[in-house]
Amino acid sequence: MSISTPLPSETATALKFENLSVTFETEFADVHAVKGISLEVYPGEVVALVGESGSGKSVTSTAAIGLLPPNAYITGKAMVGGINVVGMAENKMRKMRATEIAMVFQEPMTALNPVLTIERQLTESLELHGLAYGREATERAIELLEMVGIPEPGKRIKQYPHQFSGGQRQRVVIAMAISCDPKVIIADEPTTALDVTVQAEILDLLRELKDRLNTGILLITHNMGVVADLADRVAVMFRGSLVETGTVEQVLNHPEHPYTQKLLASVPRLETLELGETWESKPADIIDPKRELVLEARNLVLEYDMRGTKFRAVDDVSFELARGEILGIVGESGSGKSTVAKAVLGLLPVASGVLAVQGTNLASLRPRAARKIRAKIGVIFQDPAASLDPRFPIGDCITEPMVVHKVGTRVERIKRAEELLDAVHLPRSVINRYPHELSGGQRQRVCIARALTLDPELLIADEPTSALDVSVQAAVLEMIQELQVRYEFACLFVSHDLAVVDLLAHNVVVMKDGKSMEQGRVSDVLHAPQHDYTRRLLAAAPVPEPKEQAQRREARRLLLAAEHPDS
Known part of the structure; x- marks a missing residue:
C-alpha cells in the first residue's frame, strides 16, 4: 500500500527542483529541453x-546527478538533501x-x-567513499546482494x-x-x-x-x-x-x-471479464476449415551447440499460423520465444520435428531453396536503431531486401520505397534522410516498411514495441493491424506485453522453459487461463489503475504463497 505524501512542513525534501531550465547549445540552434520546472520528492x-x-524527463534527472554534457546551460536549482548541485564542482559532485x-x-x-566481477563493482563505491574496505566491504556487498534477492550471494559475487x-x-x-x-x-x-x-x-x-x-x-x-x-x-x-x-x-x-x-x-489494457459476462471473439478467432496455413510447427525441437554440449531451447512445440492471422508467443525471458522466431528466419537449424513455411519443411531445404523461402518472410526487430544501417539513407534501408534478392530496377525500388512510406504514414521526404535523424517511433515505422518490401506471406515481429512510448506504441500497433488487413500476411508476434498481445493477436502460445504451457484463442487463454503459469503471468501484468493494481498485487502475492507454502 502506498504511503501518504508528507506535508512540506513535516519533513525536508530528498530531491527538489526549483525553476530548473536546461538549454543545449548546438551547431544550428539552441534546444530548450527543460523549461522552468519545479518538483519535490x-x-x-x-x-x-x-x-x-x-x-x-531524463534531462531533468541527469541535471540532479551532474551528468549533463558540457554544451548544457542550466539555470534554477536542483536540491539534493538541501544542497544545490547546479554548477557544483565535479570533485564535490562525485562525492x-x-x-x-x-x-x-x-x-x-x-x-x-x-x-569486472560483481564483487569488484559493488565494493568499488564503498571503498571510494571510505565506507568499508577489504573483507568488510565484501561482506557488505554480499549483504546487499542478499537484500536484493540474489540467491547464493556468497558464491555469485565472484561471477x-x-x-x-x-x-x-x-x-x-x-x-x-x-x-x-x-x-x-x-x-x-x-x-x-x-x-x-x-x-x-x-x-x-x-x-x-x-x-x-x-x-x-x-x-x-x-x-x-x-x-x-x-x-x-x-x-x-x-x-x-x-x-x-x-x-x-x-x-x-x-x-x-x-x-x-x-x-x-494510448495505453493498451488487458481487459478482464466481470462475473456473468461472455467474451466476444475477434473475427479470426473462429477457425475457418479452409484457411491457408502459412507457418506450421509439429513437435519442434531447437538446440544451441554450447562448445560441444547441446542446450535444448525449444522442446516439442507445435502450432499453426494461417494467412490473415496474428499468432502471439508470450513468456518470460529464456522461454524460447525468440528462438522460435530465429528458426523461422533460418538463423538456427531445426534439431528435430517439422517447421514448415507454406508447406515446405525448412529443415530439409538446401541453401538456395531456403533463400527463396526467406524472400517470403519479413522481420521487425526489437531495437529499430540497431537494425538499421546508420550509413544508409532511409530509401536504401527500405529497398535493401530488393537488392539482396535482386528484385526490380533502381527506379522500381525507389517507387516501392515511396509507396511503403505512404503505407506507414511517413512523409516521402524522409527517403534521403538517415536513421539518426528520425525518432524511435519513426525508425520503427521504417523497419515495418522494410519488412513489407517484398510483399511477405509471413511477418515476424520480435518485441517490436517494447522500447517505444505508449502513444507511439499505440500508433505502431494500429499500423500493423491496418497493414495486415491491406496485405493479408500472417504475423508471428513475439512479446512479453500481454496487453499488446490481447489487443493484436487472434491466437496465442504461452511458453516456459522451451515448452508450450497453454495455447489457443486469445479470448480463451488470456481471459480464462487453465494453466497456473498463465495465471501467474497475467497476475504479474500491471494495469494503469491504482486500486485495481493494488488488488492484483495482493492476488499475485496469494497465488505465489499458495504455490510455495514453505517459502
Missing part, C-alpha cells in the same frame, strides 16, 4: 515522471553520487562493467555480469545504487526491458527498499501500469514543461490536461 516517497521521448543520490539505469548490461539473467543484473544495479545509503534514487526506466514476472519482482523490491531505507525515488517511466503499482505522486512532462501533477489516483483516474488524457488513452 520526499523521503520514503515515489514520484513518477512520465511523458514521451523528448519530453525532458555526493552514491552517498546522497544514486541512479538505476534502464539497461543493466551497459551500466555494469563486463570485465561476471554475463553470468546473470536480465532481471538479476537489474537487481545488481539496484544493489549498487543503495550501497552507500543514498537519500534519493533516480530510477530511469528500470523495468523496460524486463518481462512481466521479473518486472513485478523488481517493483516489489523497490517498494520494499523504499519503505525499509526511507529513500525518496524519482521514477522515470512510460509504463502507466508501473506508475499505478509503485508511485505515490505523478508529474507529467510535455515538451520540457510540467503540464500536470497530483496523486497517482488523481492523475491516472481523473486526468485534467488533454496531453495526459491522450497518453492514458
